[in-house]
Amino acid sequence: MAEIVIKAEKLTKRFGDFIAANEITFDVYAGEIFGFLGANGAGKTTAMRMLCGLSTPSSGKAIIAGFDIYKQTESIKKNIGYMSQKFSLYEDLTVIENITFFGGIYGLSDKEIKEKSEILIQQLGLQGVTKKLVGSLPLGWKQKLSFSVAVLHEPKIVFLDEPTGGVDPVTRRQFWDLIYEASDKGITIFVTTHYMDEAEYCNRISMMVDGVVKALDTPSNLKQEFAAGTMDEVFFELARGAKRKGD
Amino acid sequence: MHDVVLDKIRKTYNKNSLVAVDNVSLSVNKGELFGLIGPDGAGKTSIFRILTTLLLPDGGNASVSGYDVVKDYKIIRNHVGYMPGRFSLYQDLSVEENLNFFATLFGTTIKENYDLIKEIYVQIEPFKTRRAGKLSGGMKQKLALCCALIHRPTVLFLDEPTTGVDTVSRKEFWEMLKRLKSQGITIMVSTPYMDEATLCERIALIQSGKILSINTPANVIAQFPQNLFAIKSTNMSGLLKDLRDFGNIESCNAFGEYHHITLSDESDATQHELKTYLESKQHENIVLQSTTPTIEDCFIQLMNNQDGGNSN
Numbered sequence: 379m380a381e382i383v384i385k386a387e388k389l390t391k392r393f394g395d396f397i398a399a400n401e402i403t404f405d406v407y408a409g410e411i412f413g414f415l416g417a418n419g420a421g422k423t424t425a426m427r428m429l430c431g432l433s434t435p436s437s438g439k440a441i442i443a444g445f446d447i448y449k450q451t452e453s454i455k456k457n458i459g460y461m462s463q464k465f466s467l468y469e470d471l472t473v474i475e476n477i478t479f480f481g482g483i484y485g486l487s488d489k490e491i492k493e494k495s496e497i498l499i500q501q502l503g504l505q506g507v508t509k510k511l512v513g514s515l516p517l518g519w520k521q522k523l524s525f526s527v528a529v530l531h532e533p534k535i536v537f538l539d540e541p542t543g544g545v546d547p548v549t550r551r552q553f554w555d556l557i558y559e560a561s562d563k564g565i566t567i568f569v570t571t572h573y574m575d576e577a578e579y580c581n582r583i584s585m586m587v588d589g590v591v592k593a594l595d596t597p598s599n600l601k602q603e604f605a606a607g608t609m610d611e612v613f614f615e616l617a618r619g620a621k622r623k624g625d
Numbered sequence: 626m627h628d629v630v631l632d633k634i635r636k637t638y639n640k641n642s643l644v645a646v647d648n649v650s651l652s653v654n655k656g657e658l659f660g661l662i663g664p665d666g667a668g669k670t671s672i673f674r675i676l677t678t679l680l681l682p683d684g685g686n687a688s689v690s691g692y693d694v695v696k697d698y699k700i701i702r703n704h705v706g707y708m709p710g711r712f713s714l715y716q717d718l719s720v721e722e723n724l725n726f727f728a729t730l731f732g733t734t735i736k737e738n739y740d741l742i743k744e745i746y747v748q749i750e751p752f753k754t755r756r757a758g759k760l761s762g763g764m765k766q767k768l769a770l771c772c773a774l775i776h777r778p779t780v781l782f783l784d785e786p787t788t789g790v791d792t793v794s795r796k797e798f799w800e801m802l803k804r805l806k807s808q809g810i811t812i813m814v815s816t817p818y819m820d821e822a823t824l825c826e827r828i829a830l831i832q833s834g835k836i837l838s839i840n841t842p843a844n845v846i847a848q849f850p851q852n853l854f855a856i857k858s859t860n861m862s863g864l865l866k867d868l869r870d871f872g873n874i875e876s877c878n879a880f881g882e883y884h885h886i887t888l889s890d891e892s893d894a895t896q897h898e899l900k901t902y903l904e905s906k907q908h909e910n911i912v913l914q915s916t917t918p919t920i921e922d923c924f925i926q927l928m929n930n931q932d933g934g935n936s937n
Contacts, residue, residue: 418762418763418794544664546667547924551878554879574792579861618793
């Protein structure tokens, strides 16, 4: 059995009377692409914030990359990468400044940053634009660069919060090529998405509804279980009974 | 009769260095549900803001309900409803106050046009005293739609109403649009979700400020130039790489459970050769079958065509 890099046991977050995440329990294995799906308001963001060490749970246990979610949040932050569509890179810094900045934040030495940024720039074919402001780059390039920056320090896990929202269909697929590459290197991918074809690219999927994990399995098993032809139908079956609406 | 007409509309930003809308021409029929389909940065919002008279084009002409967007901007503003991509109601007014405010602005009352918004409004009515800023995403969206409709517009512009919204709410939203259309309102809606294209009567696919195609969804699909095949095996990421190395592959894209491919030679012999090749690469449980293109297949094909054209 592969190493467990995320272990959540009855993880719960309350805001007053409201239980945003209710006793969620699951394991994620090293190198796995784990799809974290749910309707708006299901509690995904709350759960993700806890797993990244940004929000203290009300109760329950979790170990992330070997570190305790209550006591070792700083170690967790050093051993994970994070990227979302909303927050990724600084638009008013250049490509190279962004890489240097995030490399520094993630604790890399100047030497490591120099070496890694050269490799990264070459891999992404950004040689001509290293001194350009990130804000002036096409969205597709930004998304690819921000993913590469999020895994620059070779974290055990990278959290991707709707990384491909609004991206054109060709770039969206190139983005998944990067995800596969990272996964092949042993980096665990924890990803949320609204695109149901992308749910198919995950090794396993969890579906949150009203604060609880309502289903967790491989895409093909889920389709079988719900007698559905596509992941879209599985999602619809599970989410249409949701009581909470919106985020 | 056309309710929306764009004739060679052009819009640039940053001292002409960024062309957001590049000579776009299209027209929307009266009572039509028309979709503008494309990713972020395609120029969708610029087009909406030109049509709603909030932005001046650099070139070309456009009209809404027969009125010119530059000369007749005051008339147009009374006749259109606009729901921008970003929530732009007053966060510190309640649901009811927002709706009242917009009704008053247009010289009408909620009562007068209640029949038009009733079906949508009843869903948020239990929260009518709640401040708009405290509503959930789905409820904000419904309130914004009510406010855009309260003066009974002839043309409704909806800029990415379903972005960031889950599948279930998206389905509900499109049902609402169909009912509005049946009341005779012309609707122009934009979306980055290609699967929503089939819910429109006609669509314009747009990328980098240029129109790739304008047609009914069925005709866009019918114009896909080749046979499309769906293929899968037990190792999908390996399959993608191996397919790209196969000589007769023209295009190869991941599409959920299957990869979609086109072949430069579609003969049975080549299909057989492909299977043999993949077996030699240790692929198991290979399934290769014909499939119908989706709008997303068409978009990718048209996008690649255009890129190819540009580089030549």
